[in-house]
Amino acid sequence: xxxxxxxxxxxxxxxxxxxxxxxxxxxxxxxxxxxxxxxxxxxxxxxxxxxxxxxxxxxxxxxxxxxxxxxxxxxxxxxxxxxxxxxxxxxxxxxxxxxxxxxxxxxxxxxxxxxxxxxxxxxxxxxxxxxxxxxxxxxxxxxxxxxxxxxxxxxxxxxxxxxxxxxxxxxxxxxxxxxxxxxxxxxxxxxxxxxxxxxxxxxxxxxxxxxxxxxxxxxxxxxxxxxxxxxxxxxxxxxxxxxxxxxxxxxxxxxxxxxxxxxxxxxxxxxxxxxxxxxxxxxxxxxxxxxxxxxxxxxxxxxx
Numbered sequence: 192x193x194x195x196x197x198x199x200x201x202x203x204x205x206x207x208x209x210x211x212x213x214x215x216x217x218x219x220x221x222x223x224x225x226x227x228x229x230x231x232x233x234x235x236x237x238x239x240x241x242x243x244x245x246x247x248x249x250x251x252x253x254x255x256x257x258x259x260x261x262x263x264x265x266x267x268x269x270x271x272x273x274x275x276x277x278x279x280x281x282x283x284x285x286x287x288x289x290x291x292x293x294x295x296x297x298x299x300x301x302x303x304x305x306x307x308x309x310x311x312x313x314x315x316x317x318x319x320x321x322x323x324x325x326x327x328x329x330x331x332x333x334x335x336x337x338x339x340x341x342x343x344x345x346x347x348x349x350x351x352x353x354x355x356x357x358x359x360x361x362x363x364x365x366x367x368x369x370x371x372x373x374x375x376x377x378x379x380x381x382x383x384x385x386x387x388x389x390x391x392x393x394x395x396x397x398x399x400x401x402x403x404x405x406x407x408x409x410x411x412x413x414x415x416x417x418x419x420x421x422x423x424x425x426x427x428x429x430x431x432x433x434x435x436x437x438x439x440x441x442x443x444x445x446x447x448x449x450x451x452x453x454x455x456x457x458x459x460x461x462x463x464x465x466x467x468x469x470x471x472x473x474x475x476x477x478x479x480x481x482x483x484x485x486x487x488x489x490x491x492x493x494x495x
Contacts, residue, residue, distance in 0.1 A: 193265060193292030193322040195352045197380040198419075199232030200411045201267060203404035205451055206241045206254060207460040212467060214250050216257060218460040223261040225459035230412025232400075234262055235294060235355075237269040237281075239331060240404050240447055245466045248281075255285050265291035267324060273298060279317040286321055293318070294355060296326035297334040304340050308347065315348040322350050328357040328384065338367040345377050355402050357384035362396050369397035386441040387411050391430045394418040405437055406453035432490040436483045448472050449480060 204226065207218035226234060236258050237243040237251055246254070259266050268285035270278045270293045282293045295314050301307045311325065325344060329335050336344075341364075345351055358364050365381060372378040382402035383393040390401055390411060395418075401411045410433045417426035440449045448465050452472055455463040463472075472480075 193267065193324070193352055195379050197233070197265070197353055197382070198399035198415075200230060200400050200408060200415055201233035201235050201265075201382055201402040202226045202231040202408045202411075203238045203240050203384070203402060204234050204236045204258070205404060205447070205454060205460065206237075206243075206246065206466075207451075208462065208464040208466050210462055210464055212464065214246075214253060215461060215464075216253065218462070219254065219257040220261050221461070222454075222459050223258055225454075225457070226408055227262070227264060229407070229409040230416075231264060231408050232412070233265040233267065233291070234258065235267040235269065235402055238294065238404075239269070239296075239328070240450075241269065242447075242466055243269050243271070251281060252284055255281075255288050255290065259285075259289040267292050267294050269294045269296075269326075271296040271298075271326070275313060275317045278314065282318055282321055282323075292322040292324060292352065294324035294326050296328060296332050297336070299333045301334050304337070304343075307334065307336060307340055308343050311344045311351070312347055315350055318350065320350065322352045324353040324355050325351050326355040326357070327361075328355070330357070330359055338364050338371070341368060342371055342376050345379050349377075351379065353380040353382060355384060356381050356393070356398065357403075359385055359389075362389065362392055365393060365396040365398055386446065387433075387437050388441055390414055391418070391426060394426075395423075404450060405433075405440060406450045406457065406459075407433060407436070428494055432494060433487060436480075436487055439480065439483055445470055445472070445476070449476070452477065452480060453484070 207215040209215045268290045270281045381398045384403040387405040400415045414426045451463040
């Protein structure tokens with residue numbers, strides 16, 4: 192079961208599709224194997240970058256069943272939905288299938304601090320003993336959660352064991368939360384997103400690792416490991432080697448297609464298909480990705 196001590200890299204997994212848009216069940220297996228081989232200490236499925244909103248209820252259950260059966264690391268399942276009944280149903284199914292916990296984002300209609308806190312009290316009530324992750328991604332949800340609101344949610348809901356931190360800019364939020372914990376507030380695990388663009392600084396501010404889907408999870412795993420070992424210089428050198436591709440993959444609207452293109456080239460999934468509606472990569476974009484990958488490999492070779 193997921194708890195407050197979780198750390199490392201919980202890779203946000205893509206959902207693989209066949210060229211016709213159908214769910215690619217076989218690639219779920221190769222994807223899990225790839226992520227684990229590259230150092231993932233956990234997996235998060237059915238997240239926003241996992242195209243959860245494009246799946247039917249039956250497809251979501253298929254993904255949960257297949258991934259939890261294959262994985263040897265903890266699996267977190269995104270269960271965000273407009274209504275509590277849907278959250279409860281998918282969460283219970285996920286836990287029955289062997290998930291370690293679930294992740295919930297606030298719906299966009301929430302505006303005040305009291306509304307946000309009240310919503311997550313309701314979430315905790317329907318989830319019961321299931322451990323859950325608070326997803327803080329205001330750039331997508333439109334819901335701003337100040338550190339004081341996060342601390343309130345942690346205090347009121349003991350089953351909230353992790354913050355998926357994806358505010359931007361958000362480094363000060365991490366520092367504020369950790370200072371509060373040092374002063375006696377309840378500690379939770381903090382794993383960070385945004386494609387890994389700020390991973391090194393996030394680790395310095397007190398994050399426990401990453402929860403994002405950059406197509407080279409080994410970079411994130413190595414940076415987290417090196418930072419934990421106190422080797423900041425090596426971590427910076429490694430991070431810098433990947434940073435141009437991290438930046439390019441982080442493009443809003445196009446980033447998932449770039450990520451799937453790279454994962455398909457690396458053999459993690461059979462096809463780079465993003466389920467419609469979705470943008471397609473132009474020949475120019477693909478060429479740019481190839482240049483970035485080649486230069487990345489050269490920098491890594493120089494590092495030895």
